[in-house]
Amino acid sequence: MTRKKIRDIRHEEFIVAALEATHKRGFHAVTMSEIAAEIGATAASINYYFGSKDQLMFETMRHLLRILGATHKQYLDVALDPKDRLRAIFDAHFDPRFFTPQHCSFWVQFWSAAPYSAHLERLHRINQSRVKSHFRAELAPLVPAPFRETMRRILQSYLDGVWLSVAQADRGIDPRHARQEAGALIELVLSAEVGGSN
Amino acid sequence: MTRKKIRDIRHEEFIVAALEATHKRGFHAVTMSEIAAEIGATAASINYYFGSKDQLMFETMRHLLRILGATHKQYLDVALDPKDRLRAIFDAHFDPRFFTPQHCSFWVQFWSAAPYSAHLERLHRINQSRVKSHFRAELAPLVPAPFRETMRRILQSYLDGVWLSVAQADRGIDPRHARQEAGALIELVLSAEVGGSN
DNA sequence: CAAAATTAAATGATCATTTAAAAAATGATT
DNA sequence: AATCATTTTTTAAATGATCATTTAATTTTG
Numbered sequence: 046m047t048r049k050k051i052r053d054i055r056h057e058e059f060i061v062a063a064l065e066a067t068h069k070r071g072f073h074a075v076t077m078s079e080i081a082a083e084i085g086a087t088a089a090s091i092n093y094y095f096g097s098k099d100q101l102m103f104e105t106m107r108h109l110l111r112i113l114g115a116t117h118k119q120y121l122d123v124a125l126d127p128k129d130r131l132r133a134i135f136d137a138h139f140d141p142r143f144f145t146p147q148h149c150s151f152w153v154q155f156w157s158a159a160p161y162s163a164h165l166e167r168l169h170r171i172n173q174s175r176v177k178s179h180f181r182a183e184l185a186p187l188v189p190a191p192f193r194e195t196m197r198r199i200l201q202s203y204l205d206g207v208w209l210s211v212a213q214a215d216r217g218i219d220p221r222h223a224r225q226e227a228g229a230l231i232e233l234v235l236s237a238e239v240g241g242s243n
Numbered sequence: 244m245t246r247k248k249i250r251d252i253r254h255e256e257f258i259v260a261a262l263e264a265t266h267k268r269g270f271h272a273v274t275m276s277e278i279a280a281e282i283g284a285t286a287a288s289i290n291y292y293f294g295s296k297d298q299l300m301f302e303t304m305r306h307l308l309r310i311l312g313a314t315h316k317q318y319l320d321v322a323l324d325p326k327d328r329l330r331a332i333f334d335a336h337f338d339p340r341f342f343t344p345q346h347c348s349f350w351v352q353f354w355s356a357a358p359y360s361a362h363l364e365r366l367h368r369i370n371q372s373r374v375k376s377h378f379r380a381e382l383a384p385l386v387p388a389p390f391r392e393t394m395r396r397i398l399q400s401y402l403d404g405v406w407l408s409v410a411q412a413d414r415g416i417d418p419r420h421a422r423q424e425a426g427a428l429i430e431l432v433l434s435a436e437v438g439g440s441n
Numbered sequence: 442c443a444a445a446a447t448t449a450a451a452t453g454a455t456c457a458t459t460t461a462a463a464a465a466a467t468g469a470t471t
Numbered sequence: 472a473a474t475c476a477t478t479t480t481t482t483a484a485a486t487g488a489t490c491a492t493t494t495a496a497t498t499t500t501g
Contacts, residue, residue, distance in 0.1 A: 206404030
């Protein structure tokens, strides 16, 4: 019985509320009151716990990044070969816990707002370089050096694009289907014949 | 000498101003005054010409869609074979007139706001289905039916993803490079060996 | 009772939009 | 060309609405 402090309970509740309310109303349109109402609380209490709206959004994004990181680790732990390890990146992003309209729309809206806030931009940069280096590492044993960066950028742009489309599909997309499709793209990338005009 | 009416001149000026100011300050953060200041005018005159801020943003997006459509047409006109026609979609999106941080960031921010406004959503849907049917049509002679939809989605997600990354790269990306990379992906897709899983 | 958590109400700032007036362009009439 | 009435364009200032945040008081908890 983990004796949870109220502070931690509220923290989590408000983060879930922020995800839900933001998905409903949009990242910028959503108000403190709407977020608070999501769990029957009041706007002032958000400031009591988080200090400001920006900070709440920031913490919410960090929460998502933590889940993503942990999920990725799980998949890596059961990966048997380099190809599995590459797939693990997609599997983590497309995990059912993550691959919901709520999460994807928060994510996409957050990123598109990132360039306008030093605070958010930092988070964005950290994540970008994390993903980039994962891709590089996993592609290293699979793709010869001259094509590796091209392939990496293709895979990364594809990944971002899928999120964008999930954020905009109101019903969400079946995670299994997303994985299959990513799998197809991975096969393409790995089957590339050396000698294409790069 | 096309005798332009003031109304048309201002329309265009304010649209350029909206792109510039939005890129600087963000889609939601940007104010009427900031947009107007961009051309030494005043916020009230935007309402005089456009009726509201939303309407200005809407018209600005339509402007971008018009450019995109016209550019695509140009590339189609000089396409010699099916593969060229497929490339034309990417060439249009990656045309230097279009492929600037200003345009891409406006575009991405606009799309991510689209689900929260009936007005914008309509525009978004129209564009999505336009692009989708172009891809379908161009892929038809190139990819056998069972794989066609998968390939289309891969190409479309990739395209969206590239825009997202340009919007976030403050220096922009060399259009020629983007085309080369898209070309590499097209080659991959077309070289796909029938018989992959799925 | 004391500390922590919560809230209602006040505050203050920011904006889009409206309004009413001023300034510029237009053009018809000398 | 010059005058003046009319229309178009532009603006400064007023309006009103919306919010995040603060404050001070109240309720809950331990």
